[in-house]
Amino acid sequence: MNSIEVKNLTKKFGSFTSVDNISFNVKQAEIFGFLGANGAGKSTTIRMLCGILEPTSGDATVGGYSVAKNPERVKQNIGYMSQRFSLYNDLAVGENLDFFGGVYGLSNEKLKERKKWVLKIANLEGKENLLTGSLPGGIKQRLALGAAVIHQPGIVFLDEPTSGVDPISRRNFWELINELSSKGTTIFVTTHYLEEAEFCNNIILIDAGKLIAEGNPKQLKSEYLKNSIYEIESDKVIEALELFEKQDFVVETSIFGNNIHISVEEKFNNLILINKICEENGITIKRINKIVPTLEDVFIHLLGSEKKS
Amino acid sequence: MNNIIEITSLRKSYGGIKAVNNISFSVNAGEMFGLVGPDGAGKTTTIRILCGLVNQESGTVKILDKDLTRSRKEIQKNIGYLSQKFSLYGDLSVDENIEFFAEIHNVKDYSKRRDELLDFSRLKPFRNRTAEKLSGGMKQKLALVCSLIHEPKILFLDEPTTGVDPVSRRDFWKILSRLLKDGITIFMSTPYLDEAERCNRVALMNSGEIIALDTPQKVKGLMNQQIIEIVCSPVRIAYQTIKRNTALEVQMFGDRINVIVENYRTELPSIKKLLTENKVNIADERIIPPSLENVFIHLIKDAE
Numbered sequence: 001m002n003s004i005e006v007k008n009l010t011k012k013f014g015s016f017t018s019v020d021n022i023s024f025n026v027k028q029a030e031i032f033g034f035l036g037a038n039g040a041g042k043s044t045t046i047r048m049l050c051g052i053l054e055p056t057s058g059d060a061t062v063g064g065y066s067v068a069k070n071p072e073r074v075k076q077n078i079g080y081m082s083q084r085f086s087l088y089n090d091l092a093v094g095e096n097l098d099f100f101g102g103v104y105g106l107s108n109e110k111l112k113e114r115k116k117w118v119l120k121i122a123n124l125e126g127k128e129n130l131l132t133g134s135l136p137g138g139i140k141q142r143l144a145l146g147a148a149v150i151h152q153p154g155i156v157f158l159d160e161p162t163s164g165v166d167p168i169s170r171r172n173f174w175e176l177i178n179e180l181s182s183k184g185t186t187i188f189v190t191t192h193y194l195e196e197a198e199f200c201n202n203i204i205l206i207d208a209g210k211l212i213a214e215g216n217p218k219q220l221k222s223e224y225l226k227n228s229i230y231e232i233e234s235d236k237v238i239e240a241l242e243l244f245e246k247q248d249f250v251v252e253t254s255i256f257g258n259n260i261h262i263s264v265e266e267k268f269n270n271l272i273l274i275n276k277i278c279e280e281n282g283i284t285i286k287r288i289n290k291i292v293p294t295l296e297d298v299f300i301h302l303l304g305s306e307k308k309s
Numbered sequence: 310m311n312n313i314i315e316i317t318s319l320r321k322s323y324g325g326i327k328a329v330n331n332i333s334f335s336v337n338a339g340e341m342f343g344l345v346g347p348d349g350a351g352k353t354t355t356i357r358i359l360c361g362l363v364n365q366e367s368g369t370v371k372i373l374d375k376d377l378t379r380s381r382k383e384i385q386k387n388i389g390y391l392s393q394k395f396s397l398y399g400d401l402s403v404d405e406n407i408e409f410f411a412e413i414h415n416v417k418d419y420s421k422r423r424d425e426l427l428d429f430s431r432l433k434p435f436r437n438r439t440a441e442k443l444s445g446g447m448k449q450k451l452a453l454v455c456s457l458i459h460e461p462k463i464l465f466l467d468e469p470t471t472g473v474d475p476v477s478r479r480d481f482w483k484i485l486s487r488l489l490k491d492g493i494t495i496f497m498s499t500p501y502l503d504e505a506e507r508c509n510r511v512a513l514m515n516s517g518e519i520i521a522l523d524t525p526q527k528v529k530g531l532m533n534q535q536i537i538e539i540v541c542s543p544v545r546i547a548y549q550t551i552k553r554n555t556a557l558e559v560q561m562f563g564d565r566i567n568v569i570v571e572n573y574r575t576e577l578p579s580i581k582k583l584l585t586e587n588k589v590n591i592a593d594e595r596i597i598p599p600s601l602e603n604v605f606i607h608l609i610k611d612a613e
Contacts, residue, residue: 031563037474038445137348163472166347166500167602168609171560178561182545192474195503195602201563217563238490254479255486257341257509257525294503300479 003028003155003186004049008058011044018044020209021058026202028154031177031187033200037303041209042190046157049188051075063154076104081148082159087140089133093124096132097147104151118146121176138169142176149180156180158189162196174199194296203295207303217295225298227251227263230274233287234260240283247277252300263297312371313338313463313494314359319368321354328354330517331368336496341489343508344498345605351517352498353393356467359496360390373462386414389461393468395452399441403432406440407455414459426454429487431480446477453484464488466497470504482507502602511601515609525601532604535573537580540565540593547589554583567597569607 004026011019019041026032036042047053049062051071059068063077087096097118101111119125122142124135132140141161149156158177162170174196181187189200197203198217205213205220213224234240237258244250244262252263264274271288278285314336321329329351336342344352357363359370361381370377372384397406404423411419427433430450435443440451449469456464470478485495497508505511505525512522521528541547548561551568557580558569570576573596584591599607 037476160472166350167502167605168347171602171606178545178548182549192472192478193501193503194475198562241486242490254482254507255341255489256507296475296479296503299475303476 001028002026003030004032004060004062004188006049006058006060009045009048009055009060010057011041011048011053012056017209019048019055022206022209022211023058024204024211024214026186026188028186029181029184030201031181031189031199033197033203034188034190034206035194035197035203035299036190036206040206042206043159045206046159046188046190049074050078050080050157076151077153077155079148079151079153079156080159081144081156081161083161083163086144087132087147089131091132092129093119093122093132093135093143094128096143097128097150100147100150106151114150114152118143118150121179122146136169137165138172141165141169141173145173145176149185153185155186155188158187160190160192162191162193170196194294194299197295205299205302213298213302220295220298221293225293225301226266227293227301228266229261229263229291229293229297230271231256231259231261231287231289231291232274232285233258234278235284235286239281240278243277243281243283249273261291263301311337313373314496315369315371316359317369317371319355319358319370320366321351321358321363322366327517329358329365332514332517332519333368334512334519334522336494337509338494339489339492340509341485341495341497341507343505343511344496344514345500345502345505345511345601346498346514347500347609350514352514353467355514356390356465356496356498360388360465361385362390386459387462389456389459389464391452391456391464391466391469393471395449395456397440397448397452397455400439402439403427403436403443403451406451407458410455411458416459419458422458422460426457430454430484444477446473446480449473449477449481450484453481457488461493463494463496466495468498468500470499470501502600502605505601513605513608515612518612520608520612521604529599529601529604532599532607534569534571534599534607536597536599536603537568537570537573537577538565538595538597539568539580539584539591541584541589541591543589546587547584550583550587550589551580555580569603 002025006022006024008021008023009019010021034042048055048067049060051067051074055068059066062074065073067074097115106114119128122139162173177187191197202216203220204211213220237260241253241255241260244253249265250262251265254261312335317333319329319332346352358365361377373387375384377384407423427436432450470481499505510524511528512519521531544561544564544566547566548559551557551559560567568580581591
């Protein structure tokens with residue numbers, strides 16, 4: 001069953017097409033990753049899916065309701081959380097939850113029960129009088145997520161929820177997301193951190209308003225990236241980097257501490273050539289391995305590192 | 310001079326909180342050194358002390374063979390600092406922003422250096438644009454360029470890539486590689502462990518203390534547990550089964566789980582049995598090397 005069905009969704013601002021005829025489906029209870037560089041049209045798409053912005057053409061159904069025809073019903077059935085906008089720092093924890101519960105029309109008994117649940121998942125039981133602004137980042141983030149789903153929506157949109165959050169808090173946060181999705185909530189998430197996209201069941205990538213890749217993390221790595229990536233440890237890191245930068249068959253180079261990574265076109269994919277070039281230039285290879293590309297490698301490959309800077 | 314920065318028994322408290330609690334380490338000339346840790350670990354305080362912006366309570370810092378307390382001004386001439394919330398003048402153009410920083414640092418003849426920096430950061434086509442009209446990634450590059458106008462020998466970066474998209478981030482790393490080639494020492498803090506993999510050496514900081522310091526490879530060697538990656542379905546049932554029935558640490562990904570065990574040989578059979586009993590189909594399993602993130606979380610749990 002699909003929670004979200006997007007068909008030919010388009011948004012124009014004057015002559016500028018921000019979202020250009022995109023179509024995709026999100027299954028119920030899956031964790032769905034929505035990726036793209038800044039300015040690719042991510043926020044515009046999310047706003048349309050949340051019923052805040054009217055599409056220029058095309059439509060999407062979110063939780064069974066059309067965002068074009070019935071945006072009010074869409075709004076009632078979703079939760080939304082972003083790093084930038086969520087809780088009121090100058091309100092106490094309990095007051096924030098009262099506010100969010102009120103916005104979503106929760107009644108007394110129900111509100112009480114749901115507040116209890118949010119306090120539990122945020123590790124804030126018995127601390128509802130604390131000032132929200134004084135909470136550590138990780139706790140605040142869990143509270144914000146709890147507030148976004150206080151009305152038990154079927155779908156929750158998370159817009160860069162972990163930006164600037166430390167690794168331990170991030171891991172706890174993803175555990176919470178997994179828990180929500182295992183209880184049937186559909187999670188629609190954007191992130192700049194591609195290692196997090198590995199947690200998603202399915203992913204789409206958009207660029208300049210167009211959908212350019214889709215699939216699960218494994219498919220993205222095997223179907224879209226044709227280059228091989230080697231990790232090379234040598235006696236001269238900088239010299240090796242400079243040497244490979246100059247080679248036509250090398251698409252991309254980067255330093256990783258005492259190693260370099262080079263991305264090589266498939267047809268040239270041979271160790272003999274790499275070894276020969278190093279030997280001719282007086283560089284001794286200590287170790288060379290072919291490594292599994294990351295989603296970031298795929299992403300950079302698809303978007304091209306030059307044109308967007 | 311091999312140690313370009315030498316820190317000995319450094320401490321700094323705010324009220325009762327020991328932000329930096331007796332840390333000592335050195336940074337080699339020409340290396341990229343990463344200071345990694347959760348929020349509130351003391352990373353920013355450490356960087357601010359090293360840049361001479363905050364005074365330490367006790368302990369000594371030597372930078373470029375000079376004592377920081379005694380030779381602050383001289384040291385500051387030779388370092389660049391890019392803070393988390395860098396400040397550019399939105400209504401000044403790219404060129405004018407750089408000019409402003411050149412004047413602050415008393416650089417008289419900056420135009421050649423400015424052209425070089427604009428060239429390699431690929432900001433040249435935008436030099437007349439006002440800073441407020443630049444994209445997030447370009448603003449960050451401009452801030453970096455401004456911190457390099459006086460040709461510092463050491464560059465301090467405090468969480469430079471927070472909130473920057475992957476394409477701009479990759480671009481940023483390319484520029485840093487160029488700086489390393491030119492012999493500049495880079496000292497950076499980051500909460501992102503995949504970025505720490507790019508450093509020559511990393512120091513893990515937690516509650517004001519350094520809990521590990523070495524090359525990324527050697528730090529990973531500190532974890533004496535093993536990680537089993539199990540590709541299976543339904544992955545959610547697999548995750549919950551492990552979580553409910555064992556005390557093992559487990560992480561769920563789109564199509565697989567990672568389980569951390571003390572001993573692969575003795576523990577894998579019982580894990581597989583448990584999963585099969587709960588109707589989980591196992592497609593593949595293998596031992597995977599720990600990431601820096603695995604090690605980091607492991608070490609912090611140990612420290613607590």
